Amino acid sequence: MTFVPSSEINNNSPQSLQPKGWLRYFSFSLDHKVIGLQYLVCGFVFYLIGGALASAIRIELTSPISDFMARDVYNQVLTLHGTIMIFLWIVPVVNGAFGNYLIPFYVGARDMAFPRLNAVAFWMIPPAGLMLISSYFITGAAQSGWTAYPPLSITTPAAGQIIWIISVLLLGGSSIFGGINFLATILKLRRPGLKLMQLPMYCWAMFGTSILVVLSTPVLAGTLILLSFDIVAHTGFFNPSLGGNVIVYQHLFWFYSHPAVYIMVLPAFGLVSEILPVHCKKPLFGYTTMVYSIMAIVVLGLVVWAHHMFTSGTPPWMRLFFTIATSFIAVPTGIKFFNWVATLWGGKISLNSAVLFSCGFIINFVLGGITGVALAQVPFDIHVHDTYFVVAHFHYIVYGGSVFVIFSSIYHWYPKFTGKMLNENLGRFHFLITFVGFNLCFAPQHWLGLNGMPRRVAEYDPQFTFVNQLSSLGALLMAISTIPFLWNIIQSIFKGEVAGDNPWEGLTPEWLTSSPPPVENWNGPAPLVTEPYGYGAVKKEALDETTTNKTESPKQTE
Amino acid sequence: MLAVACLIAGGLWIGLHVNLLPDSASVNAPIYDELFKVLFSIGAILFLGMLGLVIYSLIRFRRRDGETGEGIALEGNLPLEILWTAIPAVVVLFVGLYSYDIYERMGGMENMNQSSHDHSSMKTEQRIWGGIGASTSQLDSQRGLNPLPVEVTAMQFAFLFHYPQGDILTGELHVPIGRPVSMKMESNDVIHAFWVPEFRLKQDVIPGQPTILNFTPNKVGKYPIICAELCGPYHGGMRSTVVVEEPDAFDSWLSKNSKQTASET
Incomplete structure (x- = not known):
C-alpha cells in the first residue's frame, strides 16, 4: 500500500489551491492539524453557548419558583444545553480536535487515512450546530431533554424536535466518519517498524473509542429515524397509543448513549496519559495494563446500558445483570487511576497548569466514579434516579473529567499549536477558580438529589433554596473562569513567549518537529519513537536513542 | 500503615455519622439507609485516600526551583498492579452481593x-x-x-x-x-x-x-x-x-x- 496522504500533500497541486495563513482555518482544508484546530475552536464556541445556557438554568434555579423564563423555554434551554455540551463540545473536541491533531504524529504519518472524509466530518458540525441553535429562534427548540424519550418527544411541538433529530443525525454521522478514519489511520498508517504496543496511550484510547463510535452510533441514528417517523408520519414504533413500545426506545437510545460516556471519557484518559509523564519526567506506569483496561472498558461499556433504566419498565433479573456489569467497569477504571497516581509517585513534577488540570481531573473523576458505582446498585438508584444526585454524578464525569482534561490538553499542546507559550500564572488562576467553582456548583447537588429534588425542574421545594443558591454561585465562578482563559489564549498568540520545538522536553513524535509543525509534519522522514515514555534518571540514554532514531529514514514499503 | 488505619477509621466515621438522607418513613427506608452507609463509608475511604495520594505526590515530588533531572525510571510493578486490580474487584463484588441482598430484602426479587x-x-x-x-x-x-x-x-x-x-x-x-x-x-x-x-x-x-x-x-x-x-x-x-x-x-x-x-x- 502506498503512503497516500503524504503523496497527496507533497504533490503541490491540491494544497497550493488552499488559502494560506489564518484563512485556511475557514477553508475545506485537508491538513489534519488545521482540521484538529477547527474542531477545537468550533467546539469552544459551542462550549460558550452551552455555558450561557447553563448559566440561564442556574439563574432560574436561584429561586424556588419559575420566574426567570417561561416553563417551556426552560425545557428548551435544558435540552439545548445537554445536546450542545455533549455533541458539539466534548465529543468533537476530545475525539476530533486532539485525535486529528495528534494521531497522525503518533503513528508516524503525514495525515489521516482519509483526509477528505476528515474535512467532510468537520464541516458537518457547524451547520448542524447552527441549525440546532437557530431552531430556538424559528420554531422553538426541542423540549424533551437530550434523551428525547417518547411519548414526550412525540407530543411536544414537532418542528423543534425534528430539527433536533436532524442535527443529532448529522453530528452522529460526523462522529462515525471520524471513528472510521481513526481506526484506519491507527491500523494502516503506522510508520513501518512501529508496533502497536509501542504506540502512545492516546492512540489506544482513540482505537477503543472509535470501536465504540462505529458500533453504537448507528444504533442511535436508526432509533432517531424511527422516532422522526413517529412524529411526522404518525407511525407507531414508540407511540403507545398506536401500539408502540416506549421502553424499546430507551433500550436503543442508551445502547448508544452509555457508550457515549466512554466516547467522551476514554480519549480524556488517553490525553492524561500523555500529559502526566511529560511533566513528571517519568514513564507512564503500567503501559500494558493501561492498554488492557481500555479494551476492558470498551467491552464492558457495551453491556451496561440498562442501568439508566432501573426505575423504568425493567424486570428484576435485568436490574441485577446490569448492576453487576456496571460495577465491574470500576475495576479497569480503577487500575487506570492507580496507575496515574503511580506515575506521579517519585516523579519530578512541574506544577504547571497542565498538571494541575490533570490532577483536578483525577480528583473529580474519582468522586464521580464512586457515585457511579453507588448508582449502579439497583436499590441505591431507585431512590436517586432522575434526581440532582445524578446531575452531580455525570457533571463530575463529563465536566470534572473530560472538560478538565480538555483544558489540561490546551495548556499542554498550545505551544505546539501556535509556537507560543501560555501565561502560567493566568493558567494557575484559571485552574483555581474552575476547580473551586466546579466543586461548589456540583458537590451540593448530591445532597439536593438525596433529599428530594428531581432533575429538569424549573421550580422546587423552598427548603432547597439556599443550597441551590450555593450551587449557582459555583456556576458563576465557572462562568468567570473562562475570562482569564480566553484572555490568556488570545494575548499569548501575539505576546506569548516563543515556545521552541520542544518546551516540555517531551519524547512523543509531535515534539520532534517545529512548533507549529510544517504541513508534512516533519521536514525530514518521520521519526521512529519506540519508547514514547522513556523518561527517567536511569534511562537517560533513551532520549538520545529516540533522537538518533529520528535521523533513520523510514522504510516505505509498497 | 498508620495512615491507612487513620484513613479507614476516618472514612468509616464519615460514613456512619454524616447523615445526608431525609426522614425515613417506610419499612424499606432503613434497609436503604444501611446500604447507603456502607457505600458512603467505602466511598469516603477511597476518595480521601486518592485525594491524599494526589496531594501528597504533588507536594512531595514537585520540581523545586532550579531543579533539573528526571524522575525514577519506573515503568510498572506487576505485584502492585495485581494488588490494585484485586482490591477493587473484591470491593465491587462485595458491594454487588450486598446490594443484591438489600434488593431482595426490599422485595425486589418477588415475582x-x-x-x-x-x-x-x-x-x-x-x-x-x-x-x-x-x-x-x-x-x-x-x-x-x-x-x-x-x-x-x-x-x-x-x-x-x-x-x-x-x-x-x-x-x-x-x-x-x-x-x-x-x-x-x-x-x-x-x-x-x-x-x-x-x-x-x-x-x-x-x-x-x-x-x-x-x-x-x-x-x-x-x-x-x-x-x-x-x-x-x-x-x-x-x-x-x-x-x-x-x-x-x-x-x-x-x-x-x-x-x-x-x-x-
Whole structure:
C-alpha cells in the first residue's frame, strides 16, 4: 500500500489551491492539524453557548419558583444545553480536535487515512450546530431533554424536535466518519517498524473509542429515524397509543448513549496519559495494563446500558445483570487511576497548569466514579434516579473529567499549536477558580438529589433554596473562569513567549518537529519513537536513542 | 500503615455519622439507609485516600526551583498492579452481593406478575413491566396483613389515586400506618415517575405498560410525592402528598369518602 496522504500533500497541486495563513482555518482544508484546530475552536464556541445556557438554568434555579423564563423555554434551554455540551463540545473536541491533531504524529504519518472524509466530518458540525441553535429562534427548540424519550418527544411541538433529530443525525454521522478514519489511520498508517504496543496511550484510547463510535452510533441514528417517523408520519414504533413500545426506545437510545460516556471519557484518559509523564519526567506506569483496561472498558461499556433504566419498565433479573456489569467497569477504571497516581509517585513534577488540570481531573473523576458505582446498585438508584444526585454524578464525569482534561490538553499542546507559550500564572488562576467553582456548583447537588429534588425542574421545594443558591454561585465562578482563559489564549498568540520545538522536553513524535509543525509534519522522514515514555534518571540514554532514531529514514514499503 | 488505619477509621466515621438522607418513613427506608452507609463509608475511604495520594505526590515530588533531572525510571510493578486490580474487584463484588441482598430484602426479587390485583376492578390479567412488587398473597401468609390495593393513574400534570375498596378517586394518597400498600400504576399520556423520598422508592409510570410499587409506611406524617421523569412544561409542579395516618383515621377517611354503592360487600 502506498503512503497516500503524504503523496497527496507533497504533490503541490491540491494544497497550493488552499488559502494560506489564518484563512485556511475557514477553508475545506485537508491538513489534519488545521482540521484538529477547527474542531477545537468550533467546539469552544459551542462550549460558550452551552455555558450561557447553563448559566440561564442556574439563574432560574436561584429561586424556588419559575420566574426567570417561561416553563417551556426552560425545557428548551435544558435540552439545548445537554445536546450542545455533549455533541458539539466534548465529543468533537476530545475525539476530533486532539485525535486529528495528534494521531497522525503518533503513528508516524503525514495525515489521516482519509483526509477528505476528515474535512467532510468537520464541516458537518457547524451547520448542524447552527441549525440546532437557530431552531430556538424559528420554531422553538426541542423540549424533551437530550434523551428525547417518547411519548414526550412525540407530543411536544414537532418542528423543534425534528430539527433536533436532524442535527443529532448529522453530528452522529460526523462522529462515525471520524471513528472510521481513526481506526484506519491507527491500523494502516503506522510508520513501518512501529508496533502497536509501542504506540502512545492516546492512540489506544482513540482505537477503543472509535470501536465504540462505529458500533453504537448507528444504533442511535436508526432509533432517531424511527422516532422522526413517529412524529411526522404518525407511525407507531414508540407511540403507545398506536401500539408502540416506549421502553424499546430507551433500550436503543442508551445502547448508544452509555457508550457515549466512554466516547467522551476514554480519549480524556488517553490525553492524561500523555500529559502526566511529560511533566513528571517519568514513564507512564503500567503501559500494558493501561492498554488492557481500555479494551476492558470498551467491552464492558457495551453491556451496561440498562442501568439508566432501573426505575423504568425493567424486570428484576435485568436490574441485577446490569448492576453487576456496571460495577465491574470500576475495576479497569480503577487500575487506570492507580496507575496515574503511580506515575506521579517519585516523579519530578512541574506544577504547571497542565498538571494541575490533570490532577483536578483525577480528583473529580474519582468522586464521580464512586457515585457511579453507588448508582449502579439497583436499590441505591431507585431512590436517586432522575434526581440532582445524578446531575452531580455525570457533571463530575463529563465536566470534572473530560472538560478538565480538555483544558489540561490546551495548556499542554498550545505551544505546539501556535509556537507560543501560555501565561502560567493566568493558567494557575484559571485552574483555581474552575476547580473551586466546579466543586461548589456540583458537590451540593448530591445532597439536593438525596433529599428530594428531581432533575429538569424549573421550580422546587423552598427548603432547597439556599443550597441551590450555593450551587449557582459555583456556576458563576465557572462562568468567570473562562475570562482569564480566553484572555490568556488570545494575548499569548501575539505576546506569548516563543515556545521552541520542544518546551516540555517531551519524547512523543509531535515534539520532534517545529512548533507549529510544517504541513508534512516533519521536514525530514518521520521519526521512529519506540519508547514514547522513556523518561527517567536511569534511562537517560533513551532520549538520545529516540533522537538518533529520528535521523533513520523510514522504510516505505509498497 | 498508620495512615491507612487513620484513613479507614476516618472514612468509616464519615460514613456512619454524616447523615445526608431525609426522614425515613417506610419499612424499606432503613434497609436503604444501611446500604447507603456502607457505600458512603467505602466511598469516603477511597476518595480521601486518592485525594491524599494526589496531594501528597504533588507536594512531595514537585520540581523545586532550579531543579533539573528526571524522575525514577519506573515503568510498572506487576505485584502492585495485581494488588490494585484485586482490591477493587473484591470491593465491587462485595458491594454487588450486598446490594443484591438489600434488593431482595426490599422485595425486589418477588415475582411481579403474581400480585393479587384480581380483586380489583381490572379482571383481565395484564403483564407487569417493572417495579418493586412483593407478591401480596405472600405478604398475606407472612404477616396476616391484607395489603391495600391502590390504582395510580398519572397524567400531565397530576397523579390520581383510585381505591377499588370504596371506589374512591383522589389526588392525595392516604395510607394507614403499618399496612402494606400495593400500587398498580399506569400513565395516560407521557412517562411520569412516582417518587417519595422518605420511602426511598421510585418507579416510572408508563403509558401502555403497567408497573407496580409496594411499600409499607411506618411513620405518621405528610410526605411529598414527586414526579421524577421530565413530562412537560409543568413537570416541576407535578407534586402531590402522601398522608400516612393511624388506621382509625384512615378508616374514617375511607368511609367518609367512599361512594355508598350496593356492589360493595
